[in-house]
Amino acid sequence: MKPTLQDVADAVGVSRSTVSNAYSRPDQLSAALRTKILDAARRLGYSGPNPTARSLRRGFVGALGVLFTSELSYAFTDPFAVRFLAGVSRTAERHGTSLLLVPLPADRTRTRSVVEDAAVDGFCVYCVGDEDWALRVIRDRGLPYVTTAARPDAGPDDRYVGIDERAAARSVADHVAALGHRRVAVLGETVLPDAPAGPLRLADPGAAPHPTTRGRFTGFADAFAAVGVAWPAITVLNATANNRAAGAAAVASVLAGDDPPTAVLACSDVLALGVLDALAAAGPRLPRPVSVTGFDDIAEAAAAGLTTVRQPAEEKGRLAAALLLEPPAAPADGHLVLPTDLVVRTSTGPVPGS
Amino acid sequence: MKPTLQDVADAVGVSRSTVSNAYSRPDQLSAALRTKILDAARRLGYSGPNPTARSLRRGFVGALGVLFTSELSYAFTDPFAVRFLAGVSRTAERHGTSLLLVPLPADRTRTRSVVEDAAVDGFCVYCVGDEDWALRVIRDRGLPYVTTAARPDAGPDDRYVGIDERAAARSVADHVAALGHRRVAVLGETVLPDAPAGPLRLADPGAAPHPTTRGRFTGFADAFAAVGVAWPAITVLNATANNRAAGAAAVASVLAGDDPPTAVLACSDVLALGVLDALAAAGPRLPRPVSVTGFDDIAEAAAAGLTTVRQPAEEKGRLAAALLLEPPAAPADGHLVLPTDLVVRTSTGPVPGS
DNA sequence: TTGAAAGCGCTACCAT
DNA sequence: ATGGTAGCGCTTTCAA
Numbered sequence: 001m002k003p004t005l006q007d008v009a010d011a012v013g014v015s016r017s018t019v020s021n022a023y024s025r026p027d028q029l030s031a032a033l034r035t036k037i038l039d040a041a042r043r044l045g046y047s048g049p050n051p052t053a054r055s056l057r058r059g060f061v062g063a064l065g066v067l068f069t070s071e072l073s074y075a076f077t078d079p080f081a082v083r084f085l086a087g088v089s090r091t092a093e094r095h096g097t098s099l100l101l102v103p104l105p106a107d108r109t110r111t112r113s114v115v116e117d118a119a120v121d122g123f124c125v126y127c128v129g130d131e132d133w134a135l136r137v138i139r140d141r142g143l144p145y146v147t148t149a150a151r152p153d154a155g156p157d158d159r160y161v162g163i164d165e166r167a168a169a170r171s172v173a174d175h176v177a178a179l180g181h182r183r184v185a186v187l188g189e190t191v192l193p194d195a196p197a198g199p200l201r202l203a204d205p206g207a208a209p210h211p212t213t214r215g216r217f218t219g220f221a222d223a224f225a226a227v228g229v230a231w232p233a234i235t236v237l238n239a240t241a242n243n244r245a246a247g248a249a250a251v252a253s254v255l256a257g258d259d260p261p262t263a264v265l266a267c268s269d270v271l272a273l274g275v276l277d278a279l280a281a282a283g284p285r286l287p288r289p290v291s292v293t294g295f296d297d298i299a300e301a302a303a304a305g306l307t308t309v310r311q312p313a314e315e316k317g318r319l320a321a322a323l324l325l326e327p328p329a330a331p332a333d334g335h336l337v338l339p340t341d342l343v344v345r346t347s348t349g350p351v352p353g354s
Numbered sequence: 355m356k357p358t359l360q361d362v363a364d365a366v367g368v369s370r371s372t373v374s375n376a377y378s379r380p381d382q383l384s385a386a387l388r389t390k391i392l393d394a395a396r397r398l399g400y401s402g403p404n405p406t407a408r409s410l411r412r413g414f415v416g417a418l419g420v421l422f423t424s425e426l427s428y429a430f431t432d433p434f435a436v437r438f439l440a441g442v443s444r445t446a447e448r449h450g451t452s453l454l455l456v457p458l459p460a461d462r463t464r465t466r467s468v469v470e471d472a473a474v475d476g477f478c479v480y481c482v483g484d485e486d487w488a489l490r491v492i493r494d495r496g497l498p499y500v501t502t503a504a505r506p507d508a509g510p511d512d513r514y515v516g517i518d519e520r521a522a523a524r525s526v527a528d529h530v531a532a533l534g535h536r537r538v539a540v541l542g543e544t545v546l547p548d549a550p551a552g553p554l555r556l557a558d559p560g561a562a563p564h565p566t567t568r569g570r571f572t573g574f575a576d577a578f579a580a581v582g583v584a585w586p587a588i589t590v591l592n593a594t595a596n597n598r599a600a601g602a603a604a605v606a607s608v609l610a611g612d613d614p615p616t617a618v619l620a621c622s623d624v625l626a627l628g629v630l631d632a633l634a635a636a637g638p639r640l641p642r643p644v645s646v647t648g649f650d651d652i653a654e655a656a657a658a659g660l661t662t663v664r665q666p667a668e669e670k671g672r673l674a675a676a677l678l679l680e681p682p683a684a685p686a687d688g689h690l691v692l693p694t695d696l697v698v699r700t701s702t703g704p705v706p707g708s
Numbered sequence: 709t710t711g712a713a714a715g716c717g718c719t720a721c722c723a724t
Numbered sequence: 725a726t727g728g729t730a731g732c733g734c735t736t737t738c739a740a
Contacts, residue, residue: 001497004733015711020735029709047494051473052410056716061406062471063454070449076440086430093426093457096468100417100454103447114450117416119405119473140401142356170733303657358717369727374719383725407717410732 003046011040012117020340023049055119063098064088064324065120065143069131072103078242078270079298080313081126084148087317088124094147094323113137122146122324124317127212128242146320149211150335157332161319165212168309168340169219172293173265175307175342177227180351181263181291185235186220186268187214187250187275189242200238204231216295218268235261239271247274248281255282255290260292262351269294269301276304276347288352297343305346312338357400365394409473417452418442418678419497419662421472424482426457432624433668434651434667435480438502441671443480449679458488467491476500476678478671481566482596500674501524503566504689514527514538514690515673519566522694523573526647527619527695529661531581534705535617535645540574541629542567542621543596551603554592558585570621570649572672584700589615593625601628602635609636609644623648623655623662630658630701642706651697659700666692 009016014037021028021036032134041048055061060334062167066088068075075081092099102114115137123138123145132153138145139155147160154160191200191208202208205217221231239250247270254260255278272294279290294301297310319336322329362707363373368391375382376391395402409415420442422429429435456468458676469491477492477499486507492499493509501514506512530538545554545562556562559571575585576685593604601624608614609632620626633644651664673690676683 006733016733017712017735018710021710025737044495047496048470049735050508050733051471052406052415053716054471054735055473056406056410057717057733057735059716061473062468063473072443072453073440076436076443082430082436086427089426089455089457092455098456098472099426099466100452100455101443102452103443103450114416114452116402117405117408118452119415119417126520137401140399142401172396198716243470290425297459316553359719360717370717371721371728372726375726378719387725403719404717407732408719410734411717411719413732535710 003041003044005046005049007044008037008046011044012037015064020049036187041179053121053186058302059075060121061119062096063100063120064092064321065100065102065115065118065123067102067104067115067125067131067134067138068128069104069125069134070128072101074128074242075126077299078269080270080296083298083313084126084317084320087314087319088321089317090314091318091321091325097321097325116141124148124320124324127151146323148316148320149215152211157334159323161336162318163311163338163340165215166219166222169216169265169295170223171219171340171342172307172309173220173223174226175344176263176265176291176293176348177223177229179263179291179348181261182224182227182229182351183233183259183261184224184229184263184265185237185251185254185261186217186265186267187237187239187247187271188217189239189246189271190244191217191236191238195238195240195260197238197246198238198253200236202236212265219263223226239274242268242270244277246268246272247271248278249274249280251275255279255286260286260290262288263292263348264290265293267295269296269298269306272306272308272347273300273304276306289349293348293350297341301343302345307345307348308343310341310343357398358394359400359403361398362391362395365398366391374403376549390626406473413471414475416450417454417474418675419454419456419469419472419477421456421458421469421477421479421488421489422482423458423476426455428482428596429455429480433654434622434624434650435537437652437667438480438671438674441668441673442675443671444668445672445675451675451679464656471612478502478674478678481505486494494657499677500677502670502674503569506565510630511688513677514672515677515690515692517665517694519569520573520576522665523570523619523621523649524577524692525573525696526579526649526661526663527574527577528673529698530617530619530645530647530702531577531583533617533645534707535615536578536581536705537587537607537613538578538583538617538619539591539602539605539615540571540619540621541572541593541625543593543600545571545590545592548596549592550593551600552607553594554590556590559699566573567621571574573618591618593628596622596624598624598628598631602632603628605629605632609633609640609707614640614644617646618623618644619647621649623650623652623660626660626701627654627658630660643703645702647702651695655697656699660695661699661702664695664697 009019125147127149149162205221206213237250239246294308363370376388479501481503503516560577562568593600648662
């Protein structure tokens with residue numbers, strides 16, 4: 001049996017409070033007594049107060065939950081997510097706070113979920129897809145949280161650190177439109193639940209259930225509407241996951257068709273890189289070059305010459321954690337809207353023959 | 355005040371045990387009563403048992419600690435570390451286990467450390483540098499743990515999942531030696547504590563304090579000894595961190611010298627990529643091309659044409675977690691030695707003029 | 709500077 | 725199927 005604080009107290013002949021103080025409030029007892037206690041502890045094999053018991057008693061844990069509403073391994077697979085986490089971890093480190101990465105089980109019917117059982121003082125929720133369920137649990141638990149995007153069901157206590165999705169998307173779409181592109185496709189991930197890879201009917205950009213996709217599609221639509229291209233004339237492409245292969249799969253059929261778009265605007269860089277892969281694979285069979293844009297500006301984007309919108313990934317993570325860990329950092333309304341930049345590289349060019 | 359389980363029990367007029375069962379052991383009470391309890395809970399705003407109290411009572415937490423003996427953000431910055439984590443998270447996910455990433459404070463003198471306070475059931479320790487202190491804490495706490503390398507101070511209970519560092523290093527060094535290289539440099543990170551960037555005196559490869567560096571240097575030495583190049587004839591280069599820039603900085607001075615080595619063998623791909631950067635920067639000033647090798651085979655290695663040793667990064671993480679979460683997975687001796695492969699690309703070639 | 713008392717919120721065992 | 729009892733290991737008033 002592991003010894004407890006009580007055992008140490010007994011061994012030294014003092015009370016539990018004193019042993020507790022020896023660990024947690026060294027200034028509350030004489031140095032001599034403290035040494036004596038610590039020595040006895042070492043001798044008995046007592047390694048300090050039990051963290052769980054301590055948390056229970058104190059009422060807080062010293063850990064921040066990080067929730068990815070997707071497979072947990074996504075967090076380490078997607079370059080943007082990794083940089084976000086790097087930012088979160090930087091803030092956490094400064095505070096000596098641990099990070100609890102919580103896997104969201106595919107099976108939500110399990111009686112008790114990991115989110116309900118997470119011993120944390122708050123949550124950073126990285127929004128990808130359908131996190132409403134998890135957010136409800138977090139709210140019910142009364143835990144503070146920060147999301148990476150404005151939520152449609154946001155309450156007054158909701159904090160987030162995001163970007164102006166619509167304006168950012170518009171900036172890159174304006175660039176594409178200015179190059180003369182009129183036959184274009186937009187590409188998002190899980191545009192509609194359970195949709196297959198490839199073209200999709202979407203009545204209007206606001207019909208995309210996920211807020212991020214909705215915001216970006218709306219920005220794309222704004223830009224093209226301004227040059228006379230109405231939404232129905234735009235091809236909507238669906239990817240079944242946010243990765244390169246899924247991006248390639250999503251455009252495959254339209255690239256194989258006989259009148260492919262002259263530009264594809266993707267909702268993320270990884271999807272856009274997938275489009276570039278598909279283009280390379282289709283190669284000489286294509287009637288003309290296709291412009292491609294991404295979103296995020298991950299490291300790989302530069303190497304690939306991808307035109308994209310840069311958003312400050314690490315900063316987003318740093319601030320998300322700071323909103324929780326450094327309350328004064330939070331502005332009155334709890335929102336932080338970060339700047340974005342259009343980054344023009346070689347993946348976009350004028351419409352062939354225009 | 356948040357309601358407690360007791361409040362719900364009072365409201366429904368049952369005992370605490372019954373409410374507890376409603377959440378944790380649904381089969382222990384009638385469906386009707388359970389529904390009634392859950393409804394009352396919702397009405398009162400009770401969101402389920404307090405995770406901390408539950409852990410205290412049950413004696414386990416349902417979380418695995420992951421310890422990086424370095425800045426926590428290193429975990430998300432180094433490509434190899436990220437893939438390792440992806441593997442860990444995959445196993446964790448399968449078990450519905452959370453991952454607690456604990457930051458190791460630079461300041462180890464703080465009375466109580468995050469390692470002592472981490473509420474976890476075990477630890478995956480990613481070895482980089484000086485983790486002895488942290489390992490002692492973990493052992494003292496009596497927690498099971500797995501490291502990513504054999505530890506010199508390993509006890510009988512120590513489990514690890516690693517590779518044969520020495521043999522792996524030898525395989526790539528043999529390749530370099532076979533190409534005729536005799537004037538070579540080896541490059542490691544923090545070869546000696548607090549050493550500056552650049553050349554270093556190291557009496558013999560076994561003198562490197564860090565086990566991984568020691569193993570790899572020894573393998574390099576083996577290969578060159580076999581072709582008549584003794585250790586003292588090999589230049590030892592030190593990088594002050596495991597990243598590209600540090601790799602470049604480490605070789606800068608020897609590249610600027612008038613008799614640079616014909617090959618540089620690095621202990622990691624990121625370091626090797628840094629050497630490639632330095633080579634590119636030195637460019638035409640160099641008397642002859644320099645062969646470079648890495649270690650790990652991260653994604654960037656392929657793009658850069660880097661000759662390296664592949665080790666299964668994700669697998670390492672997956673198995674490390676499995677050793678903890680699936681005890682039967684652990685072989686009797688608690689070790690798992692994973693295979694490695696020499697991957698020859700374009701960064702190595704025959705000695706010029708040989 | 710030290711100690712006694714009073715729980716933190718829950719679950720598991722054993723009865724009924 | 726349900727309830728009573730007895731802590732899990734600790735910290736924090738408060739009084740001495």
